Amino acid sequence: MIIDCHGHYTTAPAAHTEWRRAQQAAFDAGRDAPAYPRIDDDEIRASIEGSQLRLMDERGVDLTIFSPRASAMGHHVGDEHVSARWAQVSNDLIARVVGLYPERFVGVCQLPQSPGVPIERSVGELRRCVEGLGFVGCNLNPDPSGGHWDAPPLTDSSWYPLYEAMVELDVPATVHVSAVTNPAFHATGSHYLNADTTAFMQFLQADLFREFPGLRFVVPHGGGAVPFHWGRFRGLADMLGRPPLEESVMGNVFFDTCVYHQPGIDLLLDVVGADNVLFGSEAVGAVRGIDPRTGHHFDDTRRYVDAHGLDAAELEKVYELNARRVYPRLDAALQRRAATAPTEGALA
Amino acid sequence: MIIDCHGHYTTAPAAHTEWRRAQQAAFDAGRDAPAYPRIDDDEIRASIEGSQLRLMDERGVDLTIFSPRASAMGHHVGDEHVSARWAQVSNDLIARVVGLYPERFVGVCQLPQSPGVPIERSVGELRRCVEGLGFVGCNLNPDPSGGHWDAPPLTDSSWYPLYEAMVELDVPATVHVSAVTNPAFHATGSHYLNADTTAFMQFLQADLFREFPGLRFVVPHGGGAVPFHWGRFRGLADMLGRPPLEESVMGNVFFDTCVYHQPGIDLLLDVVGADNVLFGSEAVGAVRGIDPRTGHHFDDTRRYVDAHGLDAAELEKVYELNARRVYPRLDAALQRRAATAPTEGALA
Numbered sequence: 001m002i003i004d005c006h007g008h009y010t011t012a013p014a015a016h017t018e019w020r021r022a023q024q025a026a027f028d029a030g031r032d033a034p035a036y037p038r039i040d041d042d043e044i045r046a047s048i049e050g051s052q053l054r055l056m057d058e059r060g061v062d063l064t065i066f067s068p069r070a071s072a073m074g075h076h077v078g079d080e081h082v083s084a085r086w087a088q089v090s091n092d093l094i095a096r097v098v099g100l101y102p103e104r105f106v107g108v109c110q111l112p113q114s115p116g117v118p119i120e121r122s123v124g125e126l127r128r129c130v131e132g133l134g135f136v137g138c139n140l141n142p143d144p145s146g147g148h149w150d151a152p153p154l155t156d157s158s159w160y161p162l163y164e165a166m167v168e169l170d171v172p173a174t175v176h177v178s179a180v181t182n183p184a185f186h187a188t189g190s191h192y193l194n195a196d197t198t199a200f201m202q203f204l205q206a207d208l209f210r211e212f213p214g215l216r217f218v219v220p221h222g223g224g225a226v227p228f229h230w231g232r233f234r235g236l237a238d239m240l241g242r243p244p245l246e247e248s249v250m251g252n253v254f255f256d257t258c259v260y261h262q263p264g265i266d267l268l269l270d271v272v273g274a275d276n277v278l279f280g281s282e283a284v285g286a287v288r289g290i291d292p293r294t295g296h297h298f299d300d301t302r303r304y305v306d307a308h309g310l311d312a313a314e315l316e317k318v319y320e321l322n323a324r325r326v327y328p329r330l331d332a333a334l335q336r337r338a339a340t341a342p343t344e345g346a347l348a
Numbered sequence: 349m350i351i352d353c354h355g356h357y358t359t360a361p362a363a364h365t366e367w368r369r370a371q372q373a374a375f376d377a378g379r380d381a382p383a384y385p386r387i388d389d390d391e392i393r394a395s396i397e398g399s400q401l402r403l404m405d406e407r408g409v410d411l412t413i414f415s416p417r418a419s420a421m422g423h424h425v426g427d428e429h430v431s432a433r434w435a436q437v438s439n440d441l442i443a444r445v446v447g448l449y450p451e452r453f454v455g456v457c458q459l460p461q462s463p464g465v466p467i468e469r470s471v472g473e474l475r476r477c478v479e480g481l482g483f484v485g486c487n488l489n490p491d492p493s494g495g496h497w498d499a500p501p502l503t504d505s506s507w508y509p510l511y512e513a514m515v516e517l518d519v520p521a522t523v524h525v526s527a528v529t530n531p532a533f534h535a536t537g538s539h540y541l542n543a544d545t546t547a548f549m550q551f552l553q554a555d556l557f558r559e560f561p562g563l564r565f566v567v568p569h570g571g572g573a574v575p576f577h578w579g580r581f582r583g584l585a586d587m588l589g590r591p592p593l594e595e596s597v598m599g600n601v602f603f604d605t606c607v608y609h610q611p612g613i614d615l616l617l618d619v620v621g622a623d624n625v626l627f628g629s630e631a632v633g634a635v636r637g638i639d640p641r642t643g644h645h646f647d648d649t650r651r652y653v654d655a656h657g658l659d660a661a662e663l664e665k666v667y668e669l670n671a672r673r674v675y676p677r678l679d680a681a682l683q684r685r686a687a688t689a690p691t692e693g694a695l696a
Contacts, residue, residue, distance in 0.1 A: 142532070147497070149532045184490070184497045189549035189584050193573045194542035201537035221580075225541045225573035228616075231609025232569075235635035235646035236537050261579025267615045287583035298583035 002302070003323040003330075004056070006174070006220055006256045006280030007064035007105075009094060011051045013043045016093055020072065020086060027078040036089050044096055051284050053104065059302050061281075065327065066094055067108035067139050071187050073178035076146035080114040080121065087112035087125050095133040103337075106330055107135035108174065111162075113144040115151070120161035130169045136329040138166070140173035140217075142199050147182030147191055154199055155206035163212050170328050172216035172254075175199040188286035196224025200253065204237055204245065209252040216252050216326050218278060222259035222268050230271045254326055256280030257301045257318070260287055265304035274314035278322045279305060350650070351671040351678075352404070354522070354568055354604045354628030355412035355453075357442060359399045361391045364441055368420065368434060375426040384437050392444055399632050401452060407650050409629070413675065414442055415456035415487050419535050421526035424494035428462040428469065435460035435473050443481040454678050455483035456522065459510075461492040463499070468509035478517045484677040486514070488521035488565075490547050495530030495539055502547055503554035511560050518676050520564035520602075523547040536634035544572025548601065552585055552593065557600040564600050564674050566626060570607035570616050578619045602674055604628030605649045605666070608635055613652035622662035626670045627653060 015037040023033040056064060068090035075083055087110045094107045109129035111122040129135040140162070143149050152158055154175070166173060177195040178187075185191040196219050209215060219226070226233060237245055255272055258280050259265050269277060280301070287298045296303055305318060324331035363385040371381040404412060416438035423431055435458045442455045457477035459470040477483040488510070491497050500506055502523070514521060525543040526535075533539040544567045557563060567574070574581060585593055603620055606628050607613050617625060628649065635646045644651055653666060672679035 149495070149497070149530055151532065153532055182497055184499065184501055184550070185546060186549045186553060186584075189552065189581065190542070190546040193545050193577060194538070197541050197545075197573065198533060198538040201534045202532070204537065205534060222576065225545065225576065228570065228573065228576035228612050229541060229607060231607070231612060231639065231646050232635055233537065235608055235637050235639065236534075238637045239635060259577060259579070260583055261619070263615050263619050264576050264579060267576065267611050271609070271611050287580055287587060289583050289586045291579065291583065298579050 001062050002060055002319045003279060004061045004064040004281050004283075005218060005278040005323050006258055006282050007052060007066045008069045008282070008285060009066060009097065010069045010284050011047045012069065012093060013039050013047050015039050015043070016089070017072070019089070023082060023086065024077055027082050033082075033085065039093070041096070041100060044093075044100060048097060048101065053101065055283050056104065059281075059300055061302070062104070064105055065108055065136065065323070065330070066097060066105040067174075068094060068110040070139065070176045071179045073110050073139070073141060074146070075113040075141050075144035075178055076115060076181060078114075080112070080117045083114040084112040084125070091125070091129050091133065091135070094135075098134070106333065107133060108137040108139060109135050111138055111140060113141050115145045118161070119159050123161060123165045126162070126165055126169070126171075130171055130329070134333070135171075136327040136333075137171045138173050139176040141177055142175055142195055143177050146178065147180035147185045153202040153206070155202050155208045160211075163215050167212055167214040170214070172218060172326050174218040174220055176220060192221055192286070193224040196221050197226055200224065200226045200233070200249070203249050203253055204233060204242060205240065207248075209248065213252075216254070218254050218256060218326065220256045220258055220280065220282070222257065222264060223255035223272070227255065227268045227271045250276055254278050254322065257305055258282040258299070259304070260298040260301070261291075262304045262307060265301065266308055269305075269308050269310065269318070274310055274317045275322070277318050278326060279319050349410050349668045350408055351627060351668055352409045352412040352629050352631075353566060353626040353671050353674075354606055354630050355400060355414045356417045356630070356633060357400075357414060357445065358417045358632050359395045360417065360441060361387050361395050363387050363391070364437070365420070367437070371430060371434065372425055375430050381430075381433065387441070389444070389448060392441075392448060396445060396449065401449065403631050404452065407629075407648055409650070410452070412453050413456050413484065413671070413678070414445060414453040415522075416442060416458040418487065418524045419527045421458050421487070421489060422494070423461040423489050423492035423526055424463060424529060426462075428460070428465045431462040432460040432473070439473070439477050439481065439483070442483075446482070454681065455481060456485040456487060457483050459486055459488060461489050463493045466509070467507050471509060471513045474510070474513055474517070474519075478519055478677070482681070483519075484675040484681075485519045486521050487524040489525055490523055490543055491525050494526065495528035495533045501550040501554070503550050503556045508559075511563050515560055515562045518562070520566060520674050522566040522568055524568060540569055540634070541572040544569050545574055548572065548574045548581070548597070551597050551601055552581060552590060553588065555596075557596065561600075564602070566602050566604060566674065568604045568606055568628065568630070570605065570612060571603035571620070575603065575616045575619045598624055602626050602670065605653055606630040606647070607652070608646040608649070609639075610652045610655060613649065614656055617653075617656050617658065617666070622658055622665045623670070625666050626674060627667045
């Protein structure tokens, strides 16, 4: 079974995206947001079947861990109430996709973060999504300011109320920033990668996972700069008097395979190893073109993973078992489905 | 000949570092800074011979392109006048090292940047260092705020006065941030790498090198996350309607080899190629320990480059010829020395 741990609903129906614009305009004008529009199942099907689902079929991906579009989270927009409502409707839309294609998608939620607002105010939406909608994780934005980096490090105790809920619910978070307002950065070209590197270094510097042994993070985009600079991070851990990375960080932190060329995937798998890497593509997403050197889509990461030469047991970890370990609620759902309906790859 | 393009004077005499503290304290108290102390040649020799020069000898490095300690530039500290004086004394100290060991070091200057101060006010110090002290380049800080990223992108026309001077003087800049005050970042663990990635993406997005065909940048630390994500950057150039990286960026941008493990150097040289990589170690610097897996210093990057398997012509580019091409004033000095004194590797 092949599980893609990193898919965003980048092709959501226009009515959803238009409502967001109206919500922002209403906030700016000091008015109430308009009512959220009615979106038919057919519109959702049309937005999924020709893009996400088609690519999954073409690439042999059985199941995608699916969350709202990361760049559209826009936690810096409006205020706490704007973020709360936007997260709610965005997560509800994911739940509808999952409801229409329960064997192909499982949900991960956007949190209603807002700059300066305590993270405990995001816990209710996490619970609603996990306990009410059957979601298996969340996306956590380490910089809700949109590129100004004024939030405390992820290891700061101000984040602990979320971590307590994550551990209780047994769900991981993918560390994922959103759009930038800072002109120094490009969202998918530098801000995303910088956030990955930044979060990893924060984890390296602190004892967060001693406090929360059951806490798990996916650091996406192959871990940003980290695997390429693995020697630097091992050396910094040593210089800073920290335990080796394997002890202090890598029991709780996992990288995805959103690295869009063969040498990058080769390094990732060689250096980080099959136990800490989850298959992911970020499709339909950041880079949509076809690589003229290969004739295939840049984000068709399965080709790179297949070509690397892992043995069968390692491949199974990267494609399936690590995801089931990091997302135990996904594993439980797959086990329930296997017990009731013996269809290969079907999800409860 | 082996040229290390990335060395900082991290072991500067204590009197120099103490004066900086006194300068800051005086600024905070609204007083004039004390007089800069007298530092004997013997103190400088002692600070170099047991560390930088010893490592160069042990590692077979003939010449280091040497600049003031990057983390100590501290452009966010004080004001324009504080930065101006600190740059001046720091560059003068580099000139004294070069004066004592003219065959082993060549100078690169710190600029007197200060947040919000126009870059044209750094041009005088650049001219003084290049024309007066024989320096061959400068370090340019894309974020003089120290981790708040409130300066415009390096492709913004507000930077052009510096670029005009760089082109006129025929000197490159290494893109290098300094210490951070933002608790989200760790200077050498995330801020440096993020800045490298950020700068590269800025270059990708704009036509800076069409405006300034003779402008050259070294993006250090192996280019941050860029080579690891080379497919992402190639794909983004395509998606954004930009020319291929080779055309728009790689005629003017070079990476160093400050990547502290074999797989990272292998990827860098395989993906970026020998024409755009300059040997560098950042020693004595960010990571000072010994890698227990190899028994050698993490930052002994020559071992990784040697082990990669470049042919002799490629090795010569990475070790010497690219540096002479990127730093033409270094090349000219080496040619003058070769013409007057036939000692191998000696510098005018």
